[in-house]
Amino acid sequence: MPIHMITMPKWGLSMEQGQVNGWLKSVGDKVGKGDEVLDVETDKISSGVECAFNGTLRRQVAQEGETLPIGALLGVVADVETPDSDIDAAVEAFQRDFVPPTAADGESGPQPEKAQIGGRTVRYLKLGDGGTPVVLIHGFGGDLNNWLFNHADLAAHRAVWALDLPGHGESGKTIDTGSADELADSVIAFLDDRKIERAHLVGHSMGALIAMTVAARAPQRVASLALISGAGLGEEINREYIEGFAAGNSRNTLKPHLTKLFADGSLVTRQLVEDIVKYKRLEGVGDALQKISASAFEGGVQQRNYRDQLEKLAPRTLVIWGSEDQIIPARHAEGLPATTHVHIIAGKGHMVQMEAASEVNRLLNDFFGS
Known part of the structure; x- marks a missing residue:
């Protein structure tokens, strides 16, 4: 099974970042498509972040209280058989290559x-x-x-x-x-x-x-x-x-x-x-x-x-x-x-x-x- 990344979603055109209120699933829990895995608060509303994959929650990268930009890494879902070293490498590569979106990026799409x-x-x-x-x-x-x-x-x-x-x-x-x-x-x-x-x-x-x-x-x-x-x-x-x-x-x-x-x-x-x-x-x-x-x-x-x-x-x-x-x-x-x-x-x-x-x-x- 591939290694899947859970990232900070973008809810609405004005959202630039979200604060992690807490995890709803623990490392080692089985998760499926549509399951809410953590709660995030934006400047509009708090809501659960849903998993888009079936597997096991292997990493909680984002910590409670952290405020992170759109697209930032929150957690990792993979098979229980996937070696920890592979997940560590995937997290390291994501964090190395991740570039937070700028305000200009957010304004490039359709606006009211x-x-x-x-x-x-x-x-x-x-x-x-x-x-x-x-x-x-x-x-x-x-x-x-x-x-x-x-x-x-x-x-x-x-x-x-x-x-x-x-x-x-x-x-x-x-x-x-x-x-x-x-x-x-x-x-x-x-x-x-x-x-x-x-x-x-x-x-x-x-x-x-x-x-x-x-x-x-x-x-x-x-x-x-x-x-x-x-x-x-x-x-x-x-x-x-x-x-x-x-x-x-x-x-x-x-x-x-x-x-x-x-x-x-x-x-x-x-x-x-x-x-x-x-x-x-x-x-x-x-x-x-x-x-x-x-x-x-x-x-x-x-x-x-x-x-x-x-x-x-x-x-x-x-x-x-x-x-x-x-x-x-x-x-x-x-x-x-x-x-x-x-x-x-x-x-x-x-x-x-x-x-x-x-x-x-x-x-x-x-x-x-x-």
């Missing part, structure tokens, strides 16, 4: 762009080319960075666009009613502006509601729907979270709500909280979020339900949910039309596309097809 669409500034990011395009639609209070673990993987096979909805991220903050129809129309305007005739729509949380509204308003534009922890399939929603997020504007008022997004609240880093605080303090954000929450979640109840129409909205529909979702209950995935592809991912929360990125990416790529 902005356009004036329908009288608003819209920030978006396109990766990949060819095939039927995919459009990623984030949820309430999110932005295109909610897809940082998914975007590049999905774009290996096709063009994939992510955008900031009105009132979110770096898009314009002025909105009218904040209704699902208004936000859906902004997505349709984005499709028009980018000359995307037909796309697979992937929506997370409120983004799923928006994706279904686009399908209801312009069915000819939708090749399929992929709904992740989706709003719009039932009435219940965590009222405390919606109201707390909309009202909070400090670390202390926001962090307790942000931890509810994940089954493992420790994944919420200090930087993630600080980024949300900065966003919440931008002019116009508070008003925009209040309008959206009042329209979509008035009284702590979802105001629009596409459950009975789901089978007719798009040619194909995929539903993905984390079993431990604390924002929208996973039981909303039960009893859907038999033609709907439903996957419940055990032990994960509302941000399942981050907590179980590899599995979600596999499900999406299989669903889209070649």
Whole structure:
């Protein structure tokens, strides 16, 4: 068996380094593809680094507390029969030849762009080319960075666009009613502006509601729907979270709500909280979020339900949910039309596309097809 190197991954365009929080596997443990072997914290989020090989963990090169650049050696996987001397030589050769990427290297790839669409500034990011395009639609209070673990993987096979909805991220903050129809129309305007005739729509949380509204308003534009922890399939929603997020504007008022997004609240880093605080303090954000929450979640109840129409909205529909979702209950995935592809991912929360990125990416790529 060859000697395989586990290296520091690159999650999102802005990631330059990661800090090792701890090993989840010990030297001598058998590991397989998809197993999380150590935990790494970036300036966005903590996450497990998955092994891409089958074998035995033979070396833990990176130590807990170390901060290492993208591509740095973390550990080694090989057969138990592989001599220690061979592994030592391989580690020595890797470390000798490794050149950390520079800031210029990180900026050489595609970067988010902005356009004036329908009288608003819209920030978006396109990766990949060819095939039927995919459009990623984030949820309430999110932005295109909610897809940082998914975007590049999905774009290996096709063009994939992510955008900031009105009132979110770096898009314009002025909105009218904040209704699902208004936000859906902004997505349709984005499709028009980018000359995307037909796309697979992937929506997370409120983004799923928006994706279904686009399908209801312009069915000819939708090749399929992929709904992740989706709003719009039932009435219940965590009222405390919606109201707390909309009202909070400090670390202390926001962090307790942000931890509810994940089954493992420790994944919420200090930087993630600080980024949300900065966003919440931008002019116009508070008003925009209040309008959206009042329209979509008035009284702590979802105001629009596409459950009975789901089978007719798009040619194909995929539903993905984390079993431990604390924002929208996973039981909303039960009893859907038999033609709907439903996957419940055990032990994960509302941000399942981050907590179980590899599995979600596999499900999406299989669903889209070649």
